[in-house]
Amino acid sequence: MTINNSDTITAGYRQRKLRWVSVTVILGILTFTLCVTALLLGNTIYSPEIVLKVLLGEQIQGATFAVGTLRLPRMLSGLLVGMAFGIAGSTFQTMLRNPLASPDIIGISSGSSAAAVFCILVLKLSGTFVSIAAVIAGITVAALIYALSRGGSFSGGKLILIGIGVQAMLNAVISYLLLRASQYDVPGALIWLSGSLNGVRLSRIPLLFIVVAAFGLVIFLLGRHLKILELGEQSAVTLGVRTDLTRLLLILSAVFLIAFATAVTGPVSFVAFLAGPIAARLVGIGAPNELPSGLIGSILVLGADLIGQFAFDTRFPVGIITGILGAPYLLYLLIRMNRTGGSA
Structure with a gap:
């Protein structure tokens, strides 16, 4: 009996594509569900009908302010910021072939935080x-x-090590500023540093949407080249990829996503670090990871925000919850890399 290699390859490709589509659709449905939940829940729980009327512009006493002014900007910022962190984190991790190559770890988020x-x-x-x-x-x-x-x-590897050093220096600057500041000013800075969706205004959403859409599209269009870069410098050059230009475009796009997202909500811990590996496990090896990573990032931020608001007696900023989720994975990853000689 002769095995047709072409049929086997085609069947494998279709199976991988079906898995990617299925996972992406499920993640999209889960993201939409969390968005709806974020609009419905609060000190007052509104029905989907009332929320829909408010979104369509109808004035309803109490609901218009709660949904239109408070919950809608919070939900949209969580959705877009999570997507920005997820796509950017996955881009760095794939391009540098290291799960530690996240903007949280290599100092980019710390730069924005120090300036703020x-x-x-x-x-x-x-x-x-x-x-x-x-x-x-x-x-x-x-x-x-x-x-x-x-x-x-x-x-x-050099970029990661330099980034970790820069992050340590910037964190020291942040600590110095906090120690020297007036006790009346420190709470505002700490709230920003923790990463929070509180107080986000609807006027800030359009620019964030444009940035996420534009630079997310650039990364998506370069997705095939990104996968080739994952094979290594020599392999990418051999396959005709202009590595310097491609890498520069990917880094610029990811940095703009991180910088604008951090500017809106502060540094939401570990979302960029977690989204890529989770998405990779779900869609499988070799599948495009950009969109699933963005959806995972949105799910993490929206889910953590709901947990921070309603799961405890005290309300916690979203960054506290994502930090609790991400810290154990970082420790696990470091232990695993140590046991395998630096490979994750």
């Missing part, structure tokens, strides 16, 4: 000014890390 804390505590600024400073600082720190890692030839 400086603005809040030293310059006494708030709102838009803090967001602008956070975006500029995140991009600047990412450019510095990339430039330092370019000495000689590019190395993902």
